[in-house]
Amino acid sequence: MYSKFIIQFPVLWLLVLGSSRIQGQKDEDSNEFPENSSEMLNPESNSLVPDCPKKCSCLPEGIVDCGGFSLKEFPIDVPELTNHLSLQNNQIEEIFPEELARLYSLETLNLQNNRLTSKGLPEEAFEQLENLNYLYLANNQLTMAPKFLPNTLISADFAANNLTKIYELTFGQKPNLRSVYLHNNKLEDAGLPENMFNGSSNVEVLIMSSNFLKYVPKNLPRALYKLHLKNNKLEKIPKGAFSELSELRELYLQNNKLTNEGMDNETFWKLSSLEYLDLSSNNLSHIPSGLPRNVVLLHLEKNAIKTIGKDVLTQIRNMEYLLLHNNKLKAHGIDPLAFHGLKKLHTVHLYNNQLDRIPSGLPRRVKTLMLLHNQISEINRNDFATTYFLEDLNLSYNKITSSQIHREAFRKLRLLKSLDLSGNNLHTLPYGFPKNLHSLKLKVNEISSIPRGTLSGMSKLQELYLSNNKLKVSSIHSESWRDLTSLKILDMAGNQLTAIPSDLPESLEYLYLQNNKITTVPEDAFDSTPNIKGIYLRFNKIAFNAVKESTFQRLKQLQVLDIEGNFEFSDPLKNGDHSDEEMEEDEDEGEQDVEEK
Structure with a gap:
């Protein structure tokens, strides 16, 4: 019976389900092998180099790729003049020094994602590789870093091992070294030498996230521009720890145990180039003093900050993003001059705090202001x-x-495009909305009426969300939609509508009316909306004979008509209408009609 009803309309019925694709995600701290030569040459096509190891891919340029073949041993027949050797994604547990020593031209060695242990990787394993620039040993089972690495090294990746100790010459005395990746290990302060980078002053990237460090390492390279120390157990930043890092641009300190007592007014002061500072998810009770003047993005969310003082932020003249959500801020704890002079500050997050009113002295040039999930009860x-x-x-x-x-609270907001008042205690649509709004969200309130004039003049409004309220057709003023000449989305799902609202805007493209009490769909219900693309009437109380084919035939743009969860029929046997055989015949006829159409 239901299928017979569906065939009456030449549109796509029910829901159009979007397909999703799972894609690999790269962690911000991760360092991947820059080129995977297996993508350049089929493993089976190794004829370009006659002495190429079995299964491997070889190119005349000295590139050998043996990755992903579940090799348990280092291949003994790698060409002597190999420059770039990839052995990632195998099961190698041990490497003998002589196997590497003969590869004197090696510049790149990729051994990540194997089963190498410190016992299976002798201290002198890399000593003879006098041309080695890039060493990738991430995702193995090393507990100690190699004591000696070539001084030609440019980048070293030891991430995701079980390292507990670094030696002085592991990364020391390497003037060409630029990046070191040590995240996701088991390093503690005692496992780091004081002069870990002695003679390696050109290191620019140091990633030491997700270890067990309680203090910021000493004597960091002066050339650093990116330093990751998140997800450690940092309690204190020693005096002068950052005093020589004038080139540092990004500093990640989130998810530690830092307190205001663990730093002083000069902790960050000399970081003159710093643009990104993340202190989120720590134990700060107030914003640290002496923050760098050039910070653009400041993360302070997920702390226990209760106050914002008068002068703590005003010197950060270049700040554009201030994230203070998930703290314990109250309106009276924010000084009226806290944001004074911050002319570049355009995005402020203050949600999930304890604000009981709109804070005074908001940044004058703010464009995005997030105040959701507070305790604000009025807008003056x-x-x-x-x-x-x-x-x-x-x-x-x-x-x-x-x-x-x-009524005049929003009078100055002539550039406001999006306003969200969802989840409050509104009982009627308020007056005074800005005329330039593009999106207005009023979901999950107690709104039972749309009075005359509350939506007047809003000719630029494109999206109006009124779902999960208590609206009835009789409580919507007859001219409510008149000025909404740009409206494309109208969401009135989850209300108490018994009919489809009349005189809807001609511009409307998507109408959401599911979970109401609509019983009929008049033939002229959508005459005013010829451009509509989606109509959602799921879970109403529409009877089978309350919808006519002609209602939708004129809607040439209609793509989705979701009307599931309606059409509750009475038992035909109780009514004496049809026998089982007759119903089966009807279904067969319906199927034949479907095929013909």
């Missing part, structure tokens, strides 16, 4: 009187009531 006339450049304002999931929104 002058709360946004100076934030002329605001474009995106999120006030969702607070305690705002309709009567506590001043």
Whole structure:
């Protein structure tokens, strides 16, 4: 019976399901082998080099790729003049020094994703490789770093092992060394020599995240521009730890145990080039003093910050992003001059705090302001009187009531494009919305009426979300949609509508009316919306005979009509209408109709 109903309409019925594809994700700390030669040459086609090891791929340029063949031993017949050797993704447990010593031209050696242990990798294993530039040993089972590495080294990757100790000459005395990757190991402070980078002052990238360090390592290379120390157990930053790092641009210290007592006013002061500072997920009770002047992005979320003082941020003149969500901030704890002079600050996250009102003294040039999940109960006339450049304002999931929104609260927000008031205590649509809004979200409130004039003049509004409220057709003013000439999405799902709202905007493309109490779909229900592409009427109370084919035939743009969860039929046997045989005949006829159409 249901299939017979479906065939009446020449549109795509029910839901169009989007396909998803799982893609590999690269961790920000990870360092991957730059070129995988197996992608350049089929493993079976190794005829370009006559003495190429079995199964491996070889190119005349000295590139040998033996990756991904479950090799348990180092291949003994690698050409002597090999420059780049890839053995990643195998099961090699041991390498003898003489196997590497004869490969005197080797510049790149990739051994990541094997089963190498420190016992199976002798201290002198790499001593003879006087041309080695790139060494990849990530994802093995090493517990100690090699004591000696060639001084020609440019990059070394020991990530995701079980390292507990680094030696002085592991990374020391290497003037060409530029990047070191040691994240996801078991390093403690005692396992690091004081002069770990002595004679290696040109190191630019040092990744030591996800270890067990309690202190910032001493004597860091002066050339560093990226330093990752997140996911450690840092409690203290020793005095002068960063004083020589004038080139540092990115500093990651999140997910540690840092407190304000573990740093002083000069901890970050000399980081004159620093642009990215992440101190999130620590134990800070207030914003540290002496932050660098050139920071652009400042992460302070997920701490226990209760106050923002008058002068703690004002010297950071280049700051554009300030993330303070998930703290313990209250409005009276934010000094009215806390953001004074920050002319470049355009994005501020203050959500998941304890704000009971809109903080005073908001940055004048802020464009994105996230205040959701606080305890704000009112919006006063002058709360946004100076934030002329605001474009995106999120006030969702607070305690705002309709009567506590001043009619002129948004009068200065002439550039505002997105306003979210979802999850509050609104009982009626408030007045005074900015006329330039593109998106208005009022989901999950108690809205039971749309009074006259509350949406007037909003000719640029493209998306209106009113789902999960208490709207009835009779409580929507007849001219509510008149000025919404750009509206494309109207979401009124989860309300108390018993009919489809009339006189909907001609521009409408998607209409969401699922989970209402709609019983009929009149033939002229969509006459005003000829451009509609999606109609969602799932889980209403529409009867089988309450919809006519002609209702949708004129909608030439219609792509999705979701009407599942309706059409509750009575038992035909109880009504004496049809026998089982007659119903089967009807179904057969319906299937034949489907094939013909």
